[in-house]
Amino acid sequence: MNKGLRKIYDEVGQATGLRINEQTEVLMGEANGFHLKVDMTNNNYMVYASVRKNGQLPDKELLKSICKANKGMMSLGVQGNYVIATVRGMTTKKVIENLINAIKALTEAFNMYGFEDVCESCGKPHTNIGSYCVSGSVAFLCDECYTQVTQSLQQSEVEMSNTKESVVAGVVGAFLGSVIGVITIIILGQLGYVAVISGLVMGVCTVKGYEMLGKKMSTKGIIICSIVMIIMTYFGEKLDWMITMMTEADFSLSEASFYFWDILEYADATSTFIADLALVYLFTAGGAVPTILNVIKARKQAFTSYQIG
Numbered sequence: 575m576n577k578g579l580r581k582i583y584d585e586v587g588q589a590t591g592l593r594i595n596e597q598t599e600v601l602m603g604e605a606n607g608f609h610l611k612v613d614m615t616n617n618n619y620m621v622y623a624s625v626r627k628n629g630q631l632p633d634k635e636l637l638k639s640i641c642k643a644n645k646g647m648m649s650l651g652v653q654g655n656y657v658i659a660t661v662r663g664m665t666t667k668k669v670i671e672n673l674i675n676a677i678k679a680l681t682e683a684f685n686m687y688g689f690e691d692v693c694e695s696c697g698k699p700h701t702n703i704g705s706y707c708v709s710g711s712v713a714f715l716c717d718e719c720y721t722q723v724t725q726s727l728q729q730s731e732v733e734m735s736n737t738k739e740s741v742v743a744g745v746v747g748a749f750l751g752s753v754i755g756v757i758t759i760i761i762l763g764q765l766g767y768v769a770v771i772s773g774l775v776m777g778v779c780t781v782k783g784y785e786m787l788g789k790k791m792s793t794k795g796i797i798i799c800s801i802v803m804i805i806m807t808y809f810g811e812k813l814d815w816m817i818t819m820m821t822e823a824d825f826s827l828s829e830a831s832f833y834f835w836d837i838l839e840y841a842d843a844t845s846t847f848i849a850d851l852a853l854v855y856l857f858t859a860g861g862a863v864p865t866i867l868n869v870i871k872a873r874k875q876a877f878t879s880y881q882i883g
Contacts, residue, residue, distance in 0.1 A: 575599045579614060582670055586612065589674045595882060600712045602705060602882075606681035608691045609703060609714040612673065618648070619669060621659040621676055624694035624714060625684050632657060636687065644679045646672025655694050695719035705882040710875035712882070724879050731877035737789050744788025744795055748802045751783025752776060755803075756810035759854060763814035773857020776807055781865045791869045799862070807858050811851045 575583075575596070583594045583601045592603040592610060601612040611622045625632065631652050632640075641650035641659070646668075648660040661676050663669030684691075690699040693716040700716040707713070708723055715723065755776025762772050780803050785791045816830040819837055830837070838844040 578666060582619075582666060582673070583612070585670045586673045586677070590677045592677070595707070595712060597707060598710060598712050602712050605677055606685065608681050608684055609705070610677060610681075611712045611714075612677075619661040619663070619673055621661060621673070621680065623657045623680060623684070624655050624692050624697070625657055625689040626692045626697055626699065627687065627689045629697070631655075632687070632689065640679065640683045644676055646675050647679075650680075655697055693719050695723065706879060707882055708879045709877070710872065720879070720881075727877045727879055734790075734877070739790035739792050739795065740788050741794065741798070744784040745798055745802070747783035747785070747787030748780050748799050749783070749806075750787075751779035751781070752802050752806035754779045755858070756806055756813065759807070759810035760814045760817065763811070764817060770857045770860065772810075773807075773854050773859070774861035776803055776810070776854075776858045777861025777863075778865050780806070781862060781869065785869060791866075791873065796866055799866070803858055803862060804855075807854055808851065811847070811854055815847060 575594070579599070580594070583592075587593055587601055587603075590603075590605045592601045592605060592612065594600075595602050599613070603610065608623055608625065613620055613622075634651075637650045637652070637657070641647045646661055646663065648662045650657070650659045652658070657680075659676050659680060661669070661672045663672045691703065692699050693703055694714050696716065696719050698716065703714050703716055704720065705712065706715055706720055706723075708715075709727065713723070755772065758775040759772045780799050781791070784795050784799050784802075788795055812834065815838075816825075816827065816834065819825045819830040819834075820827060823837070825833075825837070835844070838847055
């Protein structure tokens with residue numbers, strides 16, 4: 575967890591009674607009788623709660639009025655079994671202030687309108703709702719639902735262990751994913767940019783493509799993805815330059831391909847091409863490495879469940 579996020583969670587936790595769970599990097603616990611968790615998604619801070627009144631989630635009009643009364647909330651709505659508040663803030667100080675206000679406003683409103691804290695799985699109120707880590711995420715569950723979730727994870731683990739990695743299909747998936755990266759490199763290149771996004775797209779799409787079609791991501795899969803990315807990144811950057819040669823110097827596709835390095839040397843652009851290629855490789859690594867690490871982490875956590883003390 576980075577220092578900025580820890581500072582926010584520390585101060586919000588001190589004011590609300592919530593605590594940091596290091597494994598999931600989530601702020602969680604019980605505030606004013608309701609189990610809550612706070613995490614950051616796409617640079618937005620989200621507050622999650624599971625509540626019911628007579629078995630029903632809060633309606634849109636009620637949530638709209640609660641949100642309107644709290645200026646720190648960007649939105650408040652229902653997703654699945656959760657009531658989710660998205661909290662805004664341009665500075666660390668403002669994020670802390672708005673999170674504290676949002677947590678207090680939500681729990682006070684839930685109490686005022688007669689909502690109950692419920693198990694996020696079955697949606698029923700229980701006196702024994704516990705805090706658990708399930709597949710790497712915090713969950714607030716009753717004993718019965720936790721038992722069911724654990725049994726389901728065990729069954730899924732057995733099924734996954736019996737699933738063979740399809741290397742051929744994975745290679746196809748990695749190639750198809752890398753094509754998206756190539757297209758991005760060409761489009762941005764023709765616009766005159768060597769951008770981070772092109773490398774990120776190449777890295778993420780190649781890895782995800784292999785994982786989707788190959789069913790599993792092993793060490794072999796990681797090596798294959800790395801090779802595909804190296805080859806296709808070079809191909810994408812070269813094709814981008816070839817298109818430029820065709821449009822600006824009236825070369826045919828075959829000429830631009832066959833005499834590529836000669837043309838670069840004649841135009842005194844070899845070093846520029848190599849520099850651009852190195853930059854795209856750097857950006858690709860920036861997209862691929864975190865994605866691969868997340869895949870490995872998710873694989874390790876996928877079938878784990880335990881109670882959080």
